[in-house]
Amino acid sequence: MILDRQLLLSNAQALTTGTVFSTNTIDLASARDIGxxxxxxxxxxxxxPLTGGTSVQFAYVTSANADLSSPSIIVQTPPVPAASLVAGSEWLRVQVPALSDTTSRQRYIGVQYTINGTFTVGTVTAGLTLDREGLAVYPSGLNTAGF
Structure with a gap:
């Protein structure tokens, strides 16, 4: 996966408590090619790994404001339990939907984290990318009996 710093929404952002937004936003009104x-x-x-809290709900949001206040949720996960928030796990890995209507398409996009409980440690990275990083390892289907 190739990452573009200008397409990172959170870069090892610590999550502790409450509802917080990604430290960065993408301004869709600036003249640049984001893919x-x-x-x-x-x-x-x-x-x-996020430890100490109960769960986190991840959401892809859009807002008229750079600080993502008054966001509109495009897509979100159910609350993900803390036991599942281990290093390397990915959440809300989705193709970015085309926002064609003006109520859905606002100037800024980012991520909203709704945290239940209080996490004492843990960080997340979020962003947009062109190439999917994924590796599925399956057992060999080669029959070696009789060799």
């Missing part, structure tokens, strides 16, 4: 014609994917990856 036009390509299928962008949103990813949220746990970098350091």
């Amino acid at each position: 036009i014609g390509d299928n962008l994917e949103l990813f949220i990856r746990v970098i350091a």
Whole structure:
């Protein structure tokens, strides 16, 4: 996966308590190419395990404000239990939907983290990428009996 610093929404961002937003936003009104014609994917990856809290709900949001206040939720996960928030786990890995209507398409996009309980440690990284990183390892189907 190739990451573009300008497409990172959270870069090893610590999550502790309450509802917080990604430290960075993407301004859709600025004149730049963020992958036009390509299928962008949103990813949220746990970098350091989140411990001490109960759960986190991850949401891809859009807002008229750079601080993401008054966000509109595009897509979100159910609350993910703390036991599942281990290093390397990914949440809300989705293809970024085309926001064609003006109520859905606001100027800024980012991520909202709704935290239940209080996490004492743990960080996440979120952003947009063009290429999917994924590796599925399956057992060999080669029959070696009789060799």
